[in-house]
Amino acid sequence: MNLIVSPTALMFAIVLVVIALAINLKEKIGLEKDMLVGVLRAVVQLTIVGYVLTYIIKVDQVWLTLLMVLIIIFNAASNAKKRAEGIPFAFWISLLAIGVATITTILLLILAHAIKFTPSQIVPISGMIASNAMVAIGLCYRSMNGSFRDQRQGVLERLALGANLKQASKAIVQNSIKTGMAPTIDSAKTVGLVSLPGMMSGLIFAGVDPTKAILYQIMVTFMLMAATSIGSVIACYLAYPRFYNADMQLK
Amino acid sequence: MANIFTVSKLGYQIDGIEILKNIDFTIEEGEYVTISGPSGSGKSTFLRLLATLLTPTSGEIIFEGKQQNDIPKETYRREVSYCFQQPSLFGTTVQDNLAFPFEIRNQNFDEQKAELALESVDLKSTFLHKNITELSGGEKQRVALIRNLLFTPRVLLLDEVTTGLDADTKEIVHKLIENLNQKKDVTILAITHDESEISLAHRLVTIKDGRMAGVTQ
Known part of the structure; x- marks a missing residue:
């Protein structure tokens, strides 16, 4: 099974975040800032951790x-x-x-x-x-x-x-x-x-x-x-x- | 009779505000003293200092010849028992409350003793299994009171425990206190505005603006 998620697939996944953001803005829930920070942090943290883990597993x-x-x-x-x-x-x-x-x-x-x-x-x-x-x-x-x-x-x-x-x-x-x-x-x-x-x-x-x-x-x-x-x-x-x-x- | 409490130059401050100042006071073993005074005058604070629920900012409290501070708190609080004006019962049933004094002494719950205690304040022994939410204010106060008395203390500190009770309940509580004082030699120090209660006591002390304002024999 191919487990690689392509950048294009990820771009499409962002549409899901946009939907969540749109609902949030329309209903004036006020979470848009937290959601954006959450999304950005998830991307940055997970990317870094991905590289760190690859390194740690490699050097063992x-x-x-x-x-x-x-x-x-x-x-x-x-x-x-x-x-x-x-x-x-x-x-x-x-x-x-x-x-x-x-x-x-x-x-x-x-x-x-x-x-x-x-x-x-x-x-x-x-x-x-x-x-x-x-x-x-x-x-x-x-x-x-x-x-x-x-x-x-x-x-x-x-x-x-x-x-x-x-x-x-x-x-x-x-x-x-x-x-x-x-x-x-x-x-x-x-x-x-x-x-x-x-x-x-x-x-x-x-x-x-x-x-x-x-x-x-x-x-x-x-x-x-x-x-x-x-x-x-x-x-x-x-x-x-x-x-x-x-x-x-x-x- | 020896003094059970000797209080000298007692003071209590909180956030720079003086609640009590320069209190000198003694009470003999087996004495029954009532305290009165306007609200906010520091009466409850005085009782709470004696109960170690607050710590004095100046002066000293001697209990049976020993500095209050030198006695382990659990031991002291079992000897000098403080009853709150608006007590809260805990757990679910009356038994949960009456079992607590046994529990903290690592003793098995003595159901018969608890039932006798209930009867002493005119509550049926079946009350033991009653849910605390079903009790009236007067019933709650009586359960709270006997919770303090299952193991007879040396001193009983009562903070307006009869305020808000109906005449019949007041009478029951007064009898119980009088009995404790006369038959079991328990020293009583009670804050009250109730004339009938004041008349039962040996002495009335008045606290005003955080100072001892007078003693009536």
């Missing part, structure tokens, strides 16, 4: 592969921090959470011989894990900020009853982890019914037998569930104490 150096993984984790953490709306040390918490989630999952996959330590496998899979962990952690932060604001009186009551910080925040932490993991769980429930996910679709596109592509997709589903739960739990447990001061009072 351990240090370069690891550096790429670190860059991915670093970028994911700095993006997750944006959702934290003032939670102190959010970048470092996110870096640790995404780092541990990505590295643990990758290590397990390598140990289980599910993937090999080659840049063509490690880099895309790290990206997939880190981006899912990033989204999950972002949702955790948002939920936590909202809950500490809305349930302030409940938290105060628990503190006044003599609860420690963990006991006073337990319900909020549990709920935030649930919120963070919800998209991963939902997509695991509907995988194959609603969407044929990227990894599987890619393999089928490339001519791999769908039954074999499924095996990879099952692995990806398990891997993302593990990664988002590790990431969410670490981020939530490190973030909740930041809502209190040293005297065990709500900030």
